[in-house]
Each structure stands twice: as structure tokens, then as C-alpha cells.
Amino acid sequence: MKRKVLSLILVVVLCLGMVATLASCGTKNYAKNNDKIKIGLSGPLTGPAAMYGIAVKNSAELAVAEINAKGGMQFEVVMLDDKHDANNIATNYASLFEDGMQVSLGTVTTKPGLEFKEYANEDSVFFLTPSATGDAIPEYANGYQMCFADSDQGTASAKVFNAQYAGKKVGVFFKADDDYSVGIKNNFVAALDKSFGTPVMASFDDSTATSFTQQVSTLKDCDVIFMPIYYDPAALFMKQGNGIVKADAIYYGCDGLDGIDAVEGFDIKAITQGVSYLSHFNSNTTEGAAKTYIDAYKAKYGADAPLNQFGAAAYDCVYAIYDAINFAIANGEEVPTNIAPADLCEILKSVFDNKDFKFRGITGAPEADGKSTITWTDVNGKATNGHVNKTPVSYTVKEVTK
Numbered sequence: 001m002k003r004k005v006l007s008l009i010l011v012v013v014l015c016l017g018m019v020a021t022l023a024s025c026g027t028k029n030y031a032k033n034n035d036k037i038k039i040g041l042s043g044p045l046t047g048p049a050a051m052y053g054i055a056v057k058n059s060a061e062l063a064v065a066e067i068n069a070k071g072g073m074q075f076e077v078v079m080l081d082d083k084h085d086a087n088n089i090a091t092n093y094a095s096l097f098e099d100g101m102q103v104s105l106g107t108v109t110t111k112p113g114l115e116f117k118e119y120a121n122e123d124s125v126f127f128l129t130p131s132a133t134g135d136a137i138p139e140y141a142n143g144y145q146m147c148f149a150d151s152d153q154g155t156a157s158a159k160v161f162n163a164q165y166a167g168k169k170v171g172v173f174f175k176a177d178d179d180y181s182v183g184i185k186n187n188f189v190a191a192l193d194k195s196f197g198t199p200v201m202a203s204f205d206d207s208t209a210t211s212f213t214q215q216v217s218t219l220k221d222c223d224v225i226f227m228p229i230y231y232d233p234a235a236l237f238m239k240q241g242n243g244i245v246k247a248d249a250i251y252y253g254c255d256g257l258d259g260i261d262a263v264e265g266f267d268i269k270a271i272t273q274g275v276s277y278l279s280h281f282n283s284n285t286t287e288g289a290a291k292t293y294i295d296a297y298k299a300k301y302g303a304d305a306p307l308n309q310f311g312a313a314a315y316d317c318v319y320a321i322y323d324a325i326n327f328a329i330a331n332g333e334e335v336p337t338n339i340a341p342a343d344l345c346e347i348l349k350s351v352f353d354n355k356d357f358k359f360r361g362i363t364g365a366p367e368a369d370g371k372s373t374i375t376w377t378d379v380n381g382k383a384t385n386g387h388v389n390k391t392p393v394s395y396t397v398k399e400v401t402k
Helices: 002-026 050-069 086-098 110-123 150-164 179-191 213-219 231-241 288-301 309-330 341-352
Strands: 037-043 075-081 103-107 127-129 143-145 170-175 200-204 224-227 250-253 274-279 359-361 372-374 393-398
Touching: 037 050, 037 086, 037 110, 037 309, 050 075, 050 288, 050 309, 075 086, 075 309, 086 110, 103 110, 103 309, 103 341, 110 127, 110 143, 110 179, 127 309, 150 179, 150 224, 150 250, 150 274, 170 179, 170 213, 170 231, 200 213, 213 231, 231 250, 288 309, 309 341, 309 359
Parallel strands: 037 075, 037 103, 103 127, 127 143, 170 200, 170 224, 224 250, 250 274
Antiparallel strands: 274 393, 359 372
């Protein structure tokens, strides 16, 4: 009996020791030797969505370089390639966290972001994603978006249709196995005026993404085709639909269409249809703070480097974090460069949820001074649970060929 009791006590002691060890690992400050505030993120630097990831990386690094040139608090950005594959997030996140990441831009795309947010929540790492649009991305109190969430994009797009395309025959082309696409589509249909009737629906998935002959045939008589998808399949549809879809039709998308005019092997001028999308940034603008960013971006990375709203949002993300830290310091907080991620998270949450914190950025509809006003509170000053509040714009990439 004594042996059994002693054995039981030994097991309990060992278990308690293991729990203590795990707890100490979870609270370990890997940033204790940092001499700069380290911003980590994960995104596609290779693969089909690399155009987005490269623009995000470049823009985040550009913002950090500008901030560091001011003197004072210094920043560093580290980005790892996830190839737009959620299976790479566990390794990427662990590498970033153990390398001293104190704050994050999360991920570039939604599926990896749904994995990233779980790890960030466990370690209380604040993240502000430029472009992971899923409604569930800011599920926890440490998650925020600079981009419009899927539900917001779908609803806002429907408002454009209700105002501009009354009486037109509407079609919807979406990806049935993609949460991003389905989520936007559902909210778009729900907010679309009933006078349009039931939109003509056509979908695809990974197994049918190489030929859209059937989908083109289904949608060929529509006046306006809503495309809540990414630029590669959209370009393929437009290419295969040229000469079949109504010549004066409008293709209308969301942020996934950004960059469609630069897709390799697709000449957007060769199609007759018009192309527009809901955006918070115009990469061809000729004035304001957005133009200053564009000029600096091209000067640093070259005229052929990917330039899109994903990158512009990342630029805003870095500056928003910088401004939020300065806001906190001005209100009595101490933010040393080796601050623990969890401590910085609490500080940033209190700032982003503060109705008096109004970030002036380059994404969103610009005001008289060339900058937009961006908050994470609503008109009543109430926190929006991580969802961004700014004014979207409808951006035309190509007019209908007359």
C-alpha cells in the first residue's frame, strides 16, 4: 500500500512539474533582448497568391524604413512564406514568436489567418492584418483588421449594385470551396435589392478551376457579373468569356480582383467588358498621401514590383501600430523595445478600442488633406470587435470598350 501511495505522489509531482514547465514556456519573453520592436507576419511569397504577399512585404518594410529614419523608437519586420497554405502556419508562427515577435500583421490571406489567430490568442500577441478578410479573423480580443471583412465587402458591393445597376441582369461567379468567396457571395445576395430578382449563379472549385466553359455559358447574358474571387480564376474566366459574354457587360469584384491587370498571360485590354471592384485603395491615383506612398514604393522596389491594395493596407498597418504606440506613450504608458508581446498587446488593444484614436492613412476614401480617417470604433465610439471602420471606394480598372 505504501508503495502505491508513494507512486501516486510521484506521478502527481511529475505532472505538476510538467504543467509548471508548460506554463513557463507560454509566458516566456523571447523579446527580452530586442533592441527594436519586432513585427512578424506570414504570407505567400511564392505560389499563386505571391503578388499579394510580395506587395505586403515590400510595403511593410517601406513603412518601417521611413519610421526608423525619423529616429526614436525603431522597428523591424520579419515575414515568412506560407504559400497561402494553412498547413505552414504552425511552423511559421513558432519561428516568428521564438525569434522575438512582439506584434504582428497576422497573415495576408484568410485560410492561413484562421490558424494564425489561434496561436496568437494563446500567446496574447496583438495582430492587425492588412488583408485576411474572414469575418472570424478578429474573433479574439487581440485580433484586428485593416481590410474590410467579407461580410462588409459583400454588403458594400450590394449597395453599389443597388445604386448603379438597377434594372440590370445580375450574375454571380464564386468559388464554392473557398470561405472567402462564399462568405462575400452570401452577404452580397442578402443585401441585394429584391427588384433584381434571383441572381444567375455559377460556381467552381479546385477540381474545375482550369476550364470555365460551362460557367461562361451560364452567365453569358448577364449585364453585371459579381466575382468575389481572386485574380487568377477571374482572369481565366474573362479570357475564356471574351466574345461569348455580353460585350458591354461589367465584371465586378472585391479585393481579390486587385492586380488583375497585371496577371501574367492575360491582356485586360483584349477583352471588351468593363472591370471594377470594391476597394480601399487606388494604385493609379495621382494625388494625396496615396500618391506619395506609390512614388516611394516604385522608387524603392521598381516600377514592375507588385503594387496593390494589400500592400497599401500593410503600409497603413505598420503606421497604425507606430501611431498607437506613440498614443499610448503620450498617455503615460511605457513601451520599451524589449516589451513582452502580452504586455504590448494589452496596451495596443486599449488604444485601438479608444474612440479618441483616429488613424490617418492611405487606404479608404481620402478626405480634403489627401488622407483617410480609420478607426476601430463605430460612430458612437463603441469598439467594433477588431473590424475596421473607413469609407470604401469603387475602383474601375477598365471601362467597357466602345
